[in-house]
Amino acid sequence: MxxxxxxxxxxxxxxxxxxxxxxxxxxxxxxxxxxxxxxxxxxxxxxxxxxxxxxxxxxxxxxxxxxxxxxxxxxxxxxxxxxxxxxxxxxxxxxxxxxxxxxxxxxxxxxxxxxxxxxxxxxxxxxxxxxxxxxxxxxxxxxxxxxxxxxxxxxxxxxxxxxxxxxxxxxxxxxxxxxxxxxxxxxxxxxVRTDQASVPDGQLKLVTYHDAYAYFAKNFGWTVVGAIQPSSFDEPTPAEVGALIEQIRTEGVPTIFGSEVFPSPVLEAIAAETGVRYEDSLRDDDLPGEPGSPSTPCWSSCATTTAR
Ligand SMILES: [Zn+2]
Structure with missing residues (x-):
């Protein structure tokens, strides 16, 4: 794949x-x-x-x-x-x-x-x-x-x-x-719908740094397996990390999504431990570019923008 x-x-x-x-x-x-x-x-x-x-x-x-x-x-x-x-x-x-x-x-x-x-x-x-x-x-x-x-x-x-x-x-x-x-x-x-149709059955699974995809997942047919950031927004406890590792193995999650803005050594370690691909070049709650950089309206080209 x-x-x-x-x-x-x-x-x-x-x-x-x-x-x-x-x-x-x-x-x-x-x-x-x-x-x-x-x-x-x-x-x-x-x-x-x-x-x-x-x-x-x-x-x-x-x-x-x-x-x-x-x-x-x-x-x-x-x-x-x-x-x-x-x-x-x-x-x-x-x-x-x-x-x-x-x-x-x-x-x-x-x-x-x-x-x-x-x-x-x-x-x-x-x-x-x-x-x-x-x-x-x-x-x-x-x-x-x-x-x-x-x-x-x-x-x-x-x-x-x-x-x-x-x-x-x-x-x-x-x-x-x-x-x-x-x-x-x-x-x-x-x-997105066209593209994700080529993902093998049962692999539309999300493990992310931040739990920002609940509604997207519901409407687009993904399963949110877990997020590393707990509800306190602190670092996860060893028990929480252990539980997530177990879940990733049980569910056969193919990729873990990190965040370019909030690097997570914990997520990286989980990926290493489970042998799962770690993708941390994307963002969710935040925008690319320098903070406070001038407005660059790009609505006509947005849909063709790809991850950096
Ligand atoms: Zn958020």
Whole structure:
């Protein structure tokens, strides 16, 4: 079997989030948008990317969670309050991913501003997924909807609706941007489905560093065998490592997916111990490129981007 086949779905997902503005709160004064443009704050970089794809150059978009930072344990800095106080719209994932930032936003938002929880709107509670990294007893569902292109489109549509409502003069542009995004995301979903059809039966199994593929796996027919990062986001205990090694052997997992952003010597050691291929050139919660690098809209070419 061609080993690339197992890599492509993750690479394709990467491509979906690999574009768009990744500005941070530190460049809150950056120009380039029209006078009077909506000021839009976002949290994690995939959300910033989706909002940038729809808003284009008509809105002033500022991402709060810096790249290379664990979004699940992120605590906003005091200066983020200033950005949140200026924002007209604050797009967050919700599903309890960014509670500290949400609290800061609620405490500082100006009159007329609004918070839109994209994931909370997109996902009915009956479809929440709880798992080893997001156990039900802790009350936080797995929040990673955006690694599934179909949910990314839903997010983009919600962004389109909200931007059009607040800025009707540019509604046609937001609609066009959304449609362009949808075309690329649909192509990506189709490419993943076509590609994964060539993976031998029973081998659509995911072992990852971070447990970010629950909804993708459900909709695309993959089985999430495990993730090395426990619910505490600390390093796993020896017992947890032992259990995962056992699972990998029992399930016959062909590849373990690490993360370029969060190198994991533990995952590497597990791969060595089990003799399974270790692929750590991909990313999930974060975007490629230098942190804070200028926006490089590439929606027309995103679907053909491959892993670096
Ligand atoms: Zn995550």
């Amino acid at each position: 061609n080993p690339r086949l197992l890599v492509l779905p993750a690479a394709a997902l990467l491509a979906l989030t690999a574009c768009g503005s990744t500005s941070t709160a530190s460049d809150a004064s950056s120009g380039g948008t029209p006078e009077g443009a909506l000021v839009v704050a976002t949290t994690v970089s995939p959300l910033t990317s989706i909002v940038a794809a729809v808003g284009g150059d008509k809105v002033d978009i500022q991402g709060i969670v810096p790249e290379g930072v664990n979004s699940h344990t992120f605590e906003p800095a005091p200066q983020d309050a200033e950005l949140l106080s200026k924002a007209d719209i604050i797009f967050v994932n919700g599903l309890k991913l960014e509670d500290p930032t949400l609290a800061l936003a609620e405490a500082n938002m100006k009159d007329g501003a609004e918070i839109v929880e994209l994931g909370t709107i997109a996902l009915p509670e009956s479809e929440y997924i709880y798992d080893f990294s997001f156990p039900k007893e802790e009350g936080k569902p797995n929040p990673h909807l955006w690694t599934d292109p179909t949910y990314a489109v839903e997010y983009a549509d919600l962004v389109r609706q909200k931007l059009s409502e607040r800025d009707p003069a540019n509604a046609a542009e937001y609609q066009a941007n959304f449609e362009a995004f949808k075309v690329e995301a649909d192509k990506l979903a189709e490419a």
